[in-house]
Amino acid sequence: MTKPLRVALAGLGTVGGGVIRLIGANGALIARRAGRPIEIVAISARDRAKDRGVDISRFEWVDDTNALAHHEDADVVVELVGGSDGPALALARATLANGKSLVTANKAMLAHHGLELARAAEAAKVALKFEAAVAGGIPVIKGLREGAAANEIARVYGILNGTCNFILTKMEEEGRDFAEVLAEAQALGFAEADPSFDIDGVDAAHKLSILASLAFGTRPAFADVATDGIRHLLAADIAEAAALGYRIRLLGIAEDNAGGLFQRVHPHLVPTSHPLAHVTGATNAVVAEGNFVGRLLFQGAGAGDGPTASAVVADLIDIARGEFGPAYAMPVDALATPTPADTGERRGRAYVRFTVADKVGVLAEIAAAMRDAGVSIESLMQRGAMADGTVLVAIVTHEGPERSVAQALEKLRGSQSLAGQPMWMHILA
Known part of the structure; x- marks a missing residue:
């Protein structure tokens, strides 16, 4: 035997x-x-x-x-x-x-x-x-390391944390605010007693740094992942996104090009026409875009005893067969040392939500800050006063450099008109 x-x-x-x-x-x-x-x-x-x-x-x-x-x-x-x-x-x-x-x-x-x-x-x-x-029972590591090994990968991105996706789905379906849904997720065992690693994006950032290394042949660079979570999301953001034809998802995105290695975990507005908009509950999904294979979508259970044990035993089967190979798809000495990309020059559209005092001149102050920073506004929405007397103002920008949005928000920092931290989300292209 x-x-x-x-x-x-x-x-x-x-x-x-x-x-x-x-x-x-x-x-x-x-x-x-x-x-x-x-x-x-x-x-x-x-x-x-x-x-x-x-x-x-x-x-x-x-x-x-x-x-x-x-x-x-x-x-x-x-x-x-x-x-x-x-x-x-x-x-x-x-x-x-x-x-x-x-x-x-x-x-x-x-x-x-x-x-x-x-x-x-x-x-x-x-x-x-x-x-x-990464992603529990979904064979995304094997898919990148072996199945797509002949391809140059342009981008790898996806929903990497089931806890956050469960919370966002609940907020979307039931119109409830973040804190209430988080408490339910903790009661059901979908979120830890201290959920910071999940809801602040750290767990997804760990996974993204692994995916980026496999996809681009670079050394893992977790310290360079720009990370933000969903802690400050409101039910109103979910509703506003839906009215605009989007769903909000916490995405990890990595790209490697002449400008360097870009890695970010951040809530995004995802068009309802995109497959990731329809990934609900505690499910994970990863998209890889190869120059010959095209778009690959890996989707399934991202956690739990069965799916994760399945991935562990799949690795044991490889070892039993004598299939070792380099951990990151190529020998360590062949992995490139990445240069972090300058995200300020990255171009795209953005959603920015402000909670403001209900008084004359607030919209003019926000518009002036955007104008002075060179941000072109595509649309502006203002909703009625909330129980505390504040008003929500949401802006969608035209495509432009991220540095301009950052400069506009810096101009508004400390404004007496703002009640709370603005919420800046990128729109997935």
């Missing part, structure tokens, strides 16, 4: 339990596709006594998670601990240093330390796999 691939599993949360269940349910099929069985031989987590809804008694328990890297019966370690540093990074480094392959779903660790880990994997001639780190 062919020797099985022996796996040490670190982390027994939602995804870890899913991996155990998946291998148990589909073991025979996995063995046929991998060419040999895949077996879990050792496990580790913080609490041995915790009920995880899955039988772990048949596996060797290891108290020290880092010891899995030295486990003599394990060929590969699956890291599902989480966190950019700490135990997860220590385990990853030790695993590769000991000549074992590593599978991880840890986008934060990869965004901060992926280049180091990829170099270590190359030196040890082992695999570093992370399909589960």
Whole structure:
């Protein structure tokens, strides 16, 4: 009988339990596709006594998670601990240093330390796999690294955070404000008790930096991702976008051209004619535009035990087959060092919403700031007074450089007419 691939599993949360269940349910099929069985031989987590809804008694328990890297019966370690540093990074480094392959779903660790880990994997001639780190069960990593490998990618973008998309969909369907919908998402388990990483765009930025590296052959540059979230969105913004023929989505967008590498996570107005406008709930979707393959759309469940475990086990099947290859589609030394793009010169249309005092001269003040900064206004909408006496004013601009909109908002900073922070959203072209 062919020797099985022996796996040490670190982390027994939602995804870890899913991996155990998946291998148990589909073991025979996995063995046929991998060419040999895949077996879990050792496990580790913080609490041995915790009920995880899955039988772990048949596996060797290891108290020290880092010891899995030295486990003599394990060929590969699956890291599902989480966190950019700490135990997860220590385990990853030790695993590769000991000549074992590593599978991880840890986008934060990869965004901060992926280049180091990829170099270590190359030196040890082992695999570093992370399909589960971006978009759950959607095979977008494999799609970019393998399926679209012959193409020059012009742009990669999409909905990378299911929590935000769930909140935006609820706001869209029910007309409720952000804070109320966030509380419901937390009660349903779609959002964490501290949702900052999700709603402020950090989670999506981690994933975007990984996608950009794969798409453009550049070193991961998480620090250069301009990041904003959906925390300041109002139900009125959703309604205004709908009236204009758009839906609001938190998008991560990356492009690489002569001006440098552009990476941004930001809420956008997406035309209803675009496929991403119809991605609802906790679903993720990624679009890649190749010069020969055209537009590719990857869509599906971006989180959860089943989809994410599916991606983890798919990586294990590749390793069982002996399919290693460079982590970022090319050797580390071949990855270019990116130059951040100057977003000020980036051209496009924008939606800007102001909350203002209901008094004479406010519209003139806003229009004058836009005029002086060279911003051409396509349309301006003013809605009736809200309960606190303020008024919403929304502007859609003609196409122009982003620097001009930034300058207009700077001119208005500190104005006594403004009640609260303006909301600036880009319009997807």
